[in-house]
Amino acid sequence: MAPERTPVDVVDGRRARRDRSRAAVIDAVFALIQHGKVPPSAEDVAECSGVSVSSIFRMFDGLDDMRQAAFERYEHDYAHLVATEFTDDPTRLDRIDRLVRARLELYEATASVLRFARQRALDHESNAARVGLQRTRLADQVQRCLSDETRQLTPVAAANLVAAVDALTAPEAFDVLSAAHGRTSRQIGAIWRRSLAALVADWCDGVPDEGVST
Structure with a gap:
């Protein structure tokens, strides 16, 4: 004889079903964006999710709330x-290689989501804040990658080098190389590694132009 279900069991079961449905909805948002269904x-x-429209609106406070939840999932899943x-990484080239591999993995998985977030940022303050935070985190990643080099430069030169590397490997740069120039991810990786190695070597081992202020 099956054990009798308690009120707590019932509530927990409902919560589990709701959590599964919510996860399915967020997965569907990701999948649709990745396949060009924007918004x-x-x-x-x-x-796509198998969850009814009425259930979606019971779980989320409108479409923007649903999309915000998807962006939050993205930030959690790809934060690493x-x-x-x-x-x-013992050498400069090793660190550059790790930076390039991390960015390629991020963009290959989320390029469409990042593009959609930038589009929504034009009209939605919350999305603009998220995009701004993401840009800050990417710049911080470059700073960590080149910490050995930037500590040898003046503050202006260091900030300019970080800005140049970050812009060269930004999501928009990935989009231009892949869409406008038809480069594969492997080709983009090769372009970035060679470009970054030359840029950083010229900036740090040569005489950088510090005439551009931050």
Whole structure:
């Protein structure tokens, strides 16, 4: 004879089902964006997730709330690719390689989501704040990668070098190389490694132009 379910069991079961449905909805948002369905409608998400439209609106306070939840999931799932550490990489080229590999993995998985976030940032303050925070984290990643080099430079030169490397490997740069120039991720990686190695060597081993202020 099956054990009798208590009120707590019932509540826990409902919560578990709700959590599974919420996760399915967020997964569907990601999938739709990745396949170019931008912005995904409630009907699109319902069809993709198997969760009814009415249930979606009971779980989320509108479409923007649903999309914000998807962005929060993105930040959680891919944070490790932005919070890269470089202490185990003995040479400059090793650190550059790790930076390039981390960015390629991030963009290959989330380029469409990042593009959508930038588009929404034009009209939504909360999305603009998220995009701004993401840009700060990417710049911090470059600073960690080149900490050995930047500490030997003046503050202006160090900030300019970080800005140049970050811009060269930004999501928008990945989009231009892949979409406009038809470069594969492997080709983009080769371009970035060679470009960064030359840029950093010229900046740190040569005589950098410090005439541009930050």
